[in-house]
Every structure is written in C-alpha cells, then in structure tokens.
Amino acid sequence: MVQNSQKSGEKMERIVSLAKRRGFIYPGSDMYGGLSGTWDFGPLGVTLKRNIMQLWWKLFVEERDDMYGVDAAILMNQKVWQASGHVDTFTDPLVEDLETKQRFRADHLLKEAGLSPEGLSLEQMTQLIKDNDVKSPNGNALSEVRTFNMMFKTTVGPIDDDTSISYLRPETAQGMFTNYKNVLDSFYPDLPFGLAQQGKAFRNEISPRDFIFRSREFEQMEIEYFVDPAKWEEAFEHWRQQVWRWTQCLGLPDENVHELEVQEADRAHYSKRTIDFEFDFPIGKEELLGLAYRTDFDLRNIQNATAKNMEYLVKGTNTKFVPHVIEPSFGVERAVMAVLTAAFTEDEVNGETRTYLKLPEHLAPIKYAVSPLVRNKTELVAKARELYDGLKKKHGAVMWDENGNIGKRYRRQDEIGTPHCVVVDFQTLEDDTVTIRERDTTQQRRVPIEELVK
Numbered sequence: 001m002v003q004n005s006q007k008s009g010e011k012m013e014r015i016v017s018l019a020k021r022r023g024f025i026y027p028g029s030d031m032y033g034g035l036s037g038t039w040d041f042g043p044l045g046v047t048l049k050r051n052i053m054q055l056w057w058k059l060f061v062e063e064r065d066d067m068y069g070v071d072a073a074i075l076m077n078q079k080v081w082q083a084s085g086h087v088d089t090f091t092d093p094l095v096e097d098l099e100t101k102q103r104f105r106a107d108h109l110l111k112e113a114g115l116s117p118e119g120l121s122l123e124q125m126t127q128l129i130k131d132n133d134v135k136s137p138n139g140n141a142l143s144e145v146r147t148f149n150m151m152f153k154t155t156v157g158p159i160d161d162d163t164s165i166s167y168l169r170p171e172t173a174q175g176m177f178t179n180y181k182n183v184l185d186s187f188y189p190d191l192p193f194g195l196a197q198q199g200k201a202f203r204n205e206i207s208p209r210d211f212i213f214r215s216r217e218f219e220q221m222e223i224e225y226f227v228d229p230a231k232w233e234e235a236f237e238h239w240r241q242q243v244w245r246w247t248q249c250l251g252l253p254d255e256n257v258h259e260l261e262v263q264e265a266d267r268a269h270y271s272k273r274t275i276d277f278e279f280d281f282p283i284g285k286e287e288l289l290g291l292a293y294r295t296d297f298d299l300r301n302i303q304n305a306t307a308k309n310m311e312y313l314v315k316g317t318n319t320k321f322v323p324h325v326i327e328p329s330f331g332v333e334r335a336v337m338a339v340l341t342a343a344f345t346e347d348e349v350n351g352e353t354r355t356y357l358k359l360p361e362h363l364a365p366i367k368y369a370v371s372p373l374v375r376n377k378t379e380l381v382a383k384a385r386e387l388y389d390g391l392k393k394k395h396g397a398v399m400w401d402e403n404g405n406i407g408k409r410y411r412r413q414d415e416i417g418t419p420h421c422v423v424v425d426f427q428t429l430e431d432d433t434v435t436i437r438e439r440d441t442t443q444q445r446r447v448p449i450e451e452l453v454k
C-alpha cells in the first residue's frame with residue numbers, strides 16, 4: 001500500500017512538473033510568492049480547457065433540442081443565497097492547530113488518520129479526534145470542530161452595510177434557478193427541458209490541495225434539468241448514461257471511473273438521490289463529478305421567498321406543478337486533471353524512457369507540429385512555412401517548431417500531446433511528400449502534401 005502510494009505521489013509530481021514546464025498550468029501569482037489555492041492556465045492549458053468545455057457544450061447543448069444556455073452574473077442579490085440555504089449550511093468542518101493557529105478540514109485529517117468522518121456531527125468528529133489522538137500536520141493538538149462558511153463575502157456599491165452584502169457565487173446552479181421563470185416566459189419549452197451554464201465559481205476552501213483538484217477559484221459546467229415529478233427516475237437514469245458518455249468522450253478508461261451511491265446522511269440538504277462519479281486520480285479515488293436529484297427544493301425556495309409562482313402549466317391541460325430537477329454537475333479543473341492523468345504515459349524508445357500525453361485528438365491543444373528538417377536551409381524553411389500556413393487555416397491548432405534537432409522536437413511534442421509531427425525534408429522538394437510521425441506509435445510514413453492539407 002505504501003509503495004503504491006509513493007508511486008501515485010511520484011506520478012502526480014511528474015504530471016505537475018510537465019504541466020508547468022510545457023505551459024499547461026502555472027501556480028497563481030507565482031512571481032509574488034504565490035497564493036494558495038489558485039492556478040493560472042498557460043497557452044496549452046487554456047486550449048485544453050477550452051476544448052473540454054466546447055466538447056461539453058456541443059454534446060449537452062448544441063446537439064440537443066431540450067437545452068437552453070444561460071450565463072448568469074457572478075454577483076447576485078444576497079437573498080438568493082439566503083433562500084437557497086447557502087448562508088446557513090454551505091459549510092465545512094474546521095479545526096485549528098492550537099499552537100500555530102493554522103486551520104484544517106477536520107474530515108480530511110480524520111481520513112488521513114484512517115478514520116471515517118462520514119455522517120458524523122461536529123461533536124462526534126471532535127470526540128473521534130480526541131479518542132484517537134489525531135494531531136495537526138505539524139504534530140500539535142487540535143481545537144474542537146466547528147463550521148466554516150466557504151462563501152467569499154464582498155460588498156456592492158459605495159455603502160458598506162448589511163444591505164450591500166453580496167457573495168462570489170460558490171456554484172453556478174442558483175443563477176439558472178433564478179432564470180427558470182425568465183426562460184419559461186420567453187420560450188415556454190415542453191417538459192423535460194434543461195438550462196446549461198459554464199462559468200467561474202469561488203469557494204474559500206480551508207485547505208486547498210492536490211494541484212487543481214481542490215482550489216478556491218474554479219470553473220463549473222452545470223445543468224438544471226426540469227422534469228415532471230412523476231418522471232424523475234427516468235430522467236435521472238438518462239443523465240446517468242450521459243455522464244458515462246461524457247467520461248468516454250474525455251478518453252477516461254471505464255475501469256477508472258466508479259459510481260458511488262451517496263447515502264442519505266452524506267447527501268447535500270437539497271438532494272433525495274446523489275451519485276458521485278469518482279476517478280482514479282494519482283491522489284486516490286476521488287470525486288470527478290456529481291449527479292443529484294434536487295426535487296423541487298430550489299424552485300420552492302424561490303417561490304416562498306419571492307411570492308412568485310414557479311409552477312409549470314402543462315400545455316393543453318389544466319395540470320400545474322412545480323417541476324423537479326436533475327442536476328449533473330461537472331468541474332472543469334477536475335476534468336482537466338483526469339484527462340492529464342489518463343493521458344500521462346511512459347514507455348521506452350531506443351532504450352530511453354519516453355514521456356508523452358496520449359490525449360484524444362479532439363482534445364489535444366496542438367493537432368500538428370510542422371518542422372523543416374534543418375533550420376538553416378532556406379528552401380526547406382520556405383516549403384515548411386507554406387505547409388504550416390495551409391494547415392493553420394484548416395485546423396487552427398498547429399505549431400511551428402524548428403528548435404533543436406528533430407529528436408528533441410519529437411520529445412517536446414510528445415510531452416505536449418501533439419498527435420502528428422510533420423517534417424519537410426529534402427525529398428519534399430522533389431516529390432511534394434512529407435514525413436508524418438505519429439505520437440503514440442512513433443512510426444513514420446510519407447504522405448503527399450495535397451492529401452495532408454485536404
């Protein structure tokens with residue numbers, strides 16, 4: 001077990017190192033000493049992230065007739081978060097190192113000590129810590145467990161009082177619930193229908209950790225799918241299958257994705273059924289995304305708080321009801337981390353260890369890398385530039401690479417995850433063919449330029 005844990009930790013370190021070295025992900029505010037729980041996406045990372053988000057939008061919005069996209073404001077009236085229960089219940093269990101005053105997630109410390117915090121009250125967690133003499137990471141005694149609200153509070157406008165309080169949204173879901181009636185009035189769609197949104201969310205995590213897995217600023221892709229209360233199980237099963245379709249489109253092996261039926265004691269306060277989809281990350285089996293049955297909790301809260309009718313009138317009938325909601329919730333950064341984990345591969349080529357990202361071609365930030373065999377031959381460079389321009393117009397995600405010898409270029413493109421390296425050599429000048437070297441097999445073949453561009 002220890003050996004496997006060490007190997008997993010080493011793999012995580014190699015992925016983080018590659019991500020920084022090759023321009024995928026950098027530590028946030030790095031020049032100024034960093035800021036815990038924040039990360040910056042570099043040129044390749046932002047492209048990979050956009051490819052994932054665009055794929056999600058294509059699958060779940062553009063290809064469907066029952067989905068409507070929205071983009072709600074990050075700052076919302078504080079009453080939204082009061083009605084949703086976030087002000088009172090959006091909390092994590094916190095303990096404090098009595099010597100250093102550092103704060104930690106109590107449930108994380110218990111898990112690291114081999115103890116289960118699932119379903120325990122704050123008092124029970126406190127007792128479990130005392131009974132098992134659980135210490136802080138610094139080896140010091142811990143305080144009693146108490147709650148910590150994870151929402152970032154801010155003020156809106158020039159006056160700083162109770163009426164100016166707002167929050168950086170901790171999820172995108174409430175922006176969709178507050179727009180349910182707007183979409184209903186504008187489009188009056190048939191049930192079932194969904195609202196989809198991608199955007200930033202913010203959580204003041206007590207102890208952000210594990211690369212981009214748990215951070216304070218992140219992006220979500222969420223769907224609120226409104227259904228007839230009598231048909232929620234059918235809709236839930238539909239979205240369960242869609243989640244599996246999604247993980248397969250990301251290139252995640254089925255055997256590394258696991259469904260966890262969340263027990264009632266561990267479900268969110270609004271949920272009557274939840275499945276957590278977990279993935280075998282290098283840090284262990286952890287939650288990748290969630291699927292929840294939220295009943296009519298959110299729309300009822302809005303109706304009660306605003307006195308506005310949230311009922312849906314079934315077309316051609318007098319039947320009215322407040323729809324129930326199925327919510328598939330996807331984290332962008334966790335999807336990126338899962339894709340990098342699944343793609344990270346090491347093999348042996350000519351007696352040397354080779355590291356490459358076996359990214360699905362539709363997700364790879366760079367599809368083709370174009371090189372002249374040697375950089376000091378004018379005619380080769382000109383021909384390669386002509387080919388580069390043609391591929392760039394067609395595919396966009398094309399890189400020009402002439403640094404170092406051809407072997408170093410291949411190694412660099414392997415780590416980037418580029419599926420195809422195209423080399424213009426002296427034979428190209430004679431017959432208009434180029435060498436294409438495939439990332440996964442390292443095999444090379446001759447292809448006519450005309451065929452490649454078409």
